[in-house]
Amino acid sequence: MAKSIQVEQGDITTYQVDAIVNAANTTLMGGGGVDGAIHRAAGPALYAACEQFHGCPTGEARITPGFKLPAKYIIHTPGPIWRGGQNGEPELLVASYCNSLKLAEHYHCRTVAFPSISTGVYAFPVERAAQIAIKTIREFLANSHWVQQVIMVAFDPATKAAYQKALLT
Numbered sequence: 004m005a006k007s008i009q010v011e012q013g014d015i016t017t018y019q020v021d022a023i024v025n026a027a028n029t030t031l032m033g034g035g036g037v038d039g040a041i042h043r044a045a046g047p048a049l050y051a052a053c054e055q056f057h058g059c060p061t062g063e064a065r066i067t068p069g070f071k072l073p074a075k076y077i078i079h080t081p082g083p084i085w086r087g088g089q090n091g092e093p094e095l096l097v098a099s100y101c102n103s104l105k106l107a108e109h110y111h112c113r114t115v116a117f118p119s120i121s122t123g124v125y126a127f128p129v130e131r132a133a134q135i136a137i138k139t140i141r142e143f144l145a146n147s148h149w150v151q152q153v154i155m156v157a158f159d160p161a162t163k164a165a166y167q168k169a170l171l172t
């Protein structure tokens with residue numbers, strides 16, 4: 004099966020893939036946005052599973068079962084909060100994508116769905132984030148054995164357009 008990156012618009016909690024990625028915060032105790040949607044859909048068992056990690060540093064990733072979600076696993080990664088771009092935010096966003104994909108590979112996931120990490124509450128400019136995401140995913144897929152397909156799941160048309168544009172560069 005050829006490797007691929009796709010951009011779609013939808014609700015990531017509905018994706019029946021091996022792993023969906025959650026744009027979490029460093030407490031891993033849930034929140035709003037996609038984090039809130041994933042916790043609501045996965046159910047209370049997710050909260051209990053996340054407690055065991057005692058948090059997660061920005062740019063790192065942790066994996067749990069998907070519980071009530073159609074996805075087998077959830078990979079939680081706190082992306083960087085945008086503070087102007089001179090505080091290592093780009094490097095930390097690369098790390099969030101990289102570490103999430105490394106965990107997916109380790110757990111023999113073939114299909115992985117990502118939300119647009121850090122571009123909501125964390126205010127990372129979406130055009131820049133999309134370029135970083137697509138570049139990082141492309142480089143990972145060039146060497147991956149298990150991960151074959153990555154889907155960027157945008158929640159709105161503007162975000163979808165930003166990732167489609169990044170895919171064309």
Ligand code: APR
Pocket residue numbers: 013014015016026027028033034035036037038039040082118119120121122123124125126156157158159162
């Ligand atoms: N499916 C896919 N994408 C979604 C969904 C969903 N169900 N809900 C929201 N999104 C999109 C947002 O529209 C945005 O484009 O996910 C992207 C990331 O936005 P946030 O969820 O705000 O995440 P982020 O910017 O990384 O901020 C993380 O927000 O929810 C809290 O606990 C979270 O503190 C953390 C912070």
